[in-house]
Amino acid sequence: METVVVGVDNSDVSTRAVEFAVDRAQKNDWKVVLVHVIPWSPYSFQTPTENEHRQREKVNETNAAKEQILVPMAKIAEEGGVAHEEIVTHGKPSDTMSDLATKHGAVHLIVGRTGDGGLREAVFGSVASRLVQQAKIPVTVVP
């Protein structure tokens, strides 16, 4: 069984990407790994108070992402009857997804064209365009 990695977030486009992936997974007998990366840089500047509470914040962020993003996305995969796995992690979304794909021996990456990044994406470019440029495996961008 081959594995594909699907990048997910809180957007409609992301839901379409999962639906697309699940549909192909049924036909090709793929396992889908649903990945949500919480944007995080170890090189950001923080206040002492933020540092003190960081451990708790990380747990809160991870739980929120699981509940609000991965549970509904996993449901789509479950209903489609395909093998699936969910991962939440922190980091730079494009790099982290690419690394996770390598780690899981994935043959394909699937992402939505735009995410929930709003202005940040408009200014700095989307995760999808970065992945297209950087990924070592084929990338499908779902509109």
Added chain:
Amino acid sequence: MNIADGFESFANGVGNVVFYSVTVAGASLPLIVVWLVIAGTFFTIYLGFMQVRGPRLAVDLVRGKYTQPDEVGEVSHFQALATAVSGTVGLGNIAGVAIAISLGGPGATFWMILAGLLGMATKMAECMLGVKYRNEHSDGTVSGGPMYYLKKGLAERGMGGLGSVLAVLFAIFMIGGALGGGNMFQSNQATAQIVDVTGGDDGFLGSNPWIIGVLFAIAAGLVIIGGVKSIARVTEKIVPFMAVLYLVASLIVILWNVTALPDAIGAIFSGAFSPEGVAGGAIGALIVGFQRAAFSNEAGLGSASVAHSAVKTKEPATEGFVAMLEPFIDTVVICTLTALTIVITGTYQNPDASELGGVALTSDSFETVLPWFPTVLALAVVLFAFSTMISWAYYGMKATGYLFGDNFAAEQGFKVVFLIATILGSVVALDPVILVSDSMIFLMSLPNIIGLYLLAPVIRKEIHGYLSRVQSGEVQKVKV
């Protein structure tokens, strides 16, 4: 008697006790400075010259090469270091260096650098302990710092009673340091800068400096009481930018006068051993150099240990290595560049130099090459002062929390007193403010360094143990 006069007599009283001095070769040598220098020298030798053996590992740690996958998303070595540095880098690097050179001549620079190098070992010791003995609360927050290692560390070695006493003393002094050097000195110098660029002493703000103090107190109050994160975030992002701008500007001034560079370096070395016209000669230069370096990089005072202890790591030694970079950045790099700027432009030879003191002398030095820089420097000073105040408000609050068992009312009470001190700092003259700031901050080194000596075997075991596991390959890099 008005507030300023009352404060001055208080300052003199405290200063006389803390800076009890003996006369050596005609110069008065405060014993507390000797205390810090001996600690730096002791840990340099006892830990085996980690300043030479450790920097490469420290840089790799900061770059995340040893960060375990489960540590991703939590406070990185870089973040802990950056937070600590933003609490340390501030007026000490701009005003303190100028004060050192105006009192001790160019030679004071040499002793500052040496003090910075020795301070790396003390900082390594205290920040490693901060992580090792921190409290990890059930709600996912962490508290660390000298209060915790004095109490828990000494208890482990069968000196629980002494440890508790030292911890309480440290917490009391840190509250004093937070109000003095971490607050009043900052507000005082920032006010002086703003007055300087808005028409001087005769201008509206010059006649009413308290207005600036009140504005500072409001901004700080919004952050520390109101919990307005946006102000703190903006400050935390602008400060590194200003620091880089400051360094670039000082490099420009130095390069502009590059032909005078050999002379400037010569003046620093010859001034270190045989200064001309400095009270107390070489010893006088040494004393002001060491004193200003200690005030700037805070090694031995224990303050930074509070900030460093938030890092996510299973190995306390790692933060020791990383913390060592702090006095290097602060004193060896930034203070040296400030000093070179002042020495190379010759502004310290101005007969009014010692009266100008503080930021004004540094500002004049930059102005000789970059006429627009005083305005930028004023902004940098205000921002550095503000970020240092935010850090120290946090340190003071943690100390209050330690004394009163994280009592909410006590912590809020501290914050109110802190803001009143901010306003007070803006209206009183520079000298008494420096005296009180120095006194309170240096007092912290008494309980802290006693604790460091008593815990020295623990420190060496952790540091050497980790280093040998890295060297033997037992601890592997996660990424190359």
